[in-house]
Amino acid sequence: MEYYKYWEECSSMIENSQIEEAQTYIVNAAKKLGVSDEIINKIFAVNLKRYENKLKKDFDEVLKQVTEDTQAICLYYSIDNSWEGTYYICNTYDDNDINWFASSREWIDTARMRKFGEIFERDAESAFFSDPESSGILSLLMYRTTVTFSNVIKQYKDLALKVGISCDEDSFVKIHEVVYNTQQTD
Structure with missing residues (x-):
């Protein structure tokens, strides 16, 4: 997993x-x-607008299920299953232990990005940070996925929850770390 350090730096x-x-x-x-320029260009040529719209539509539904006990929401996407996504609604949150989202009792399935799944399967040979080229390809796919989700979350100005994204059980990219609540009370 020595190649994982590139993704860690990027996610930071x-x-x-x-x-x-x-x-x-x-x-x-x-x-x-x-990673060849051809594959890099192929990854960046994928139009993510429909994916982003679906993530937003489902995030709106997730927010309807949030209670005062909810501390965080995590988008988990499965790189081994065509980027199939699930929103986890979490009543616990711990910066130092990723297991908080795995213990969630509520979740909503959301968008998948089949094109990324195909690129991961074909061009990275479904290898999870095991060799240089596949690690580079996966890091690019993860970057695009994370930024797309970040673009969705930026649309919510008064979000009073921590929000993140992950595709494995060992890491978590904080998209909305600071709890915002700018609503004025009279």
């Missing part, structure tokens, strides 16, 4: 709202890991 940049820097970093890392 995303958490710090350095989206353009993260893209430059992960593209350069992918090239360093042997």
Whole structure:
């Protein structure tokens, strides 16, 4: 998993709202890991608008199920199942232990991104950070997925929850870490 360090650095940049820097970093890392310009261009050519719209539509539904006990929402997507997504509504949250979202009792299935699943299966040979090229490809796919979800969450100005995204059980990218509540009370 030595190649995972590139994704960790990229995800840290995303958490710090350095989206353009993260893209430059992960593209350069992918090239360093042997990913061809052809595959990089193919990944960035995928139109994610329908995916983003579905994530937003379902996030609106998730918000209807949020209670005062809800602390966080996590979008989990399965890289082994065509990027099939699930929103987890969580009554616990722990920055230091990812297991908080796995113990969630409520969830809603959401969008999948079959095109990314096909690229992962064909071009990365479904390898999860096990060799240089597949690690570069997966990191690019994860970058695009994470930024797309981040674009959805930015549309919610008064969101008083922590929100993140993950595709494995060991990491979590914080999309909305600071709890915002700018509503004025009289």
